[in-house]
Amino acid sequence: MRFIKFFFIVLGFSFLQSCSNPSLYQSKHYVFGTIVDISIYGEDEKKAEKVTKAVLEEFTRLHNSLHAWEKSDLTDLNESISKNKPYKNASSELIEIIKNARELERASNHLFNPAIGELINYWGFHQNEFNSMHPNQLKIKNLVARGPSLDQLHISGSTIKSTNPHVKIDLGGYAKGYALDQASKIIHEHHIKNALINIGGNIMAIGQHGNKPWRVGIQDPRGAQAIAKVDLLDGWAIGTSGDYQRYFINDGKRYCHLIHPFTGYPVQGVYSATVLIEPSQNAGTLSDVLSKPLFISKKEDRKDIAKKLRIYHYLIIEDKHISMTKAMADKIQFLNPNTQKNNQIEITL
Incomplete structure (x- = not known):
């Protein structure tokens, strides 16, 4: 049986009620085999439509170039x-x-x-x-x-x-983030000051939503709602790897699409790994890529991997255990008080 879930929820009443907010233009599409959501704030509809069209044309081009x-x-x-x-x-x-x-x-x-x-x-x-x-x-x-x-x-x-005929390149853990970076360039070229681009849960913020930062929710990997929220500041990007996005069940065991290259098997025991990336020219790409080694690595190796890759903000959810850096803990807010009661919370430097 096939399962695919999309794992970020954009929060904030005014944003969710965007149809009643004339300053917010929002458009949903299906590219890269996932849902793409483009939100533009504070621009007239014609300009927003024009920019959205340019971004979607770029996404389609990348889809046709990089499909695995x-x-x-x-x-x-x-x-x-x-x-x-x-x-x-x-x-x-x-x-x-x-x-x-x-x-x-x-x-x-x-x-x-x-x-x-x-x-x-x-x-x-x-x-x-x-x-x-x-x-x-x-x-x-x-x-x-x-x-x-x-x-x-x-x-x-x-x-x-x-030198190896068995190299078969799959950029599924790279392309969406790269597309975020390309979209950001297009949006800036059109002098759009405030936008949010969401490609199946890899999200980048440009400017803000009115007088507040863009706010996104991190999906509960074993629930239908967000487990936490975070304000995404200008130029920041966020991405998650999770065992609930693409997976199948066999004999009661979950097999996800995140495969350990050394064992050849889907990773077991980790539910999700989220990274928050500071502004840079390739923040989108890094938000897509860097959650993978954290998800795949052994628990005892995570700190070293994060240090080597300069990942300062991460959140990893396992069964009744949540680990995150102090920098990430300062950024997020859990939405349900029972989350901290029902899970062992580990905060690392």
Whole structure:
């Protein structure tokens, strides 16, 4: 049985009641296999529509370029790699994305690994509809032993080659964040001062909502409501990796789309990992990528991973246990007082 959930809720009565607020333009669409919500505050409707159209055209372009299993530049690259052939005439954008993703893979001790598309495909997550399956231990062991990594790519000019034909690039943990950064550029180019972009839960704030910051809620991974709220300031981005977004149940066990590249199995025991990223040129990308190594890493390694990746604000939810940095604790507010009563709260420096 297929499950997909979208995991951020925008809070604030005036925002939720946007239809009664003439200063707020809000538009919902479906791109990247997820819900995209663009909110623009304080602009006339025609200008807001024009900017939204430009952003959506960019999202569609990226979708068509970076899709992991539907025909795209990325699938063409993967096909060339699988045939031990060089991929020629790669766009400068694709090359820069791969180089940046490779740097992030190295920095994360390879816990973020966009080269494990074969594993992701084996688990059935390279399709829009996925069903429960019985994992084959030997098959998974063999897939892991192939050791795909972006380090095995060699780039010369516009040509990309791989020393490992089993590298299959999947940018599902990168592309939405990259799209946020591109959307932010477009919005600023059109001199829009206040907007909120939400791509399936990866969110970036520009300016604010009236005289208040944009406010978003962090989803309770085992409930239908938000577990906490946070004010998202100008230029900040937030992203979550969770076991409740794309998963299936087999013999009562949950298998999510977040796969450990060293074991080959979906991560168990962690419900969600949320990161809050300070303003930068690639804040959106980092909000998408950096939650993955925190979600995947062993509990005892999280502090070191966070320090290495310069993640200062994170929140990790497990069964009856919530851990977060002090910086994150200062930013969020739990919505239900029972949350702190029913969970062990661990705050780290």
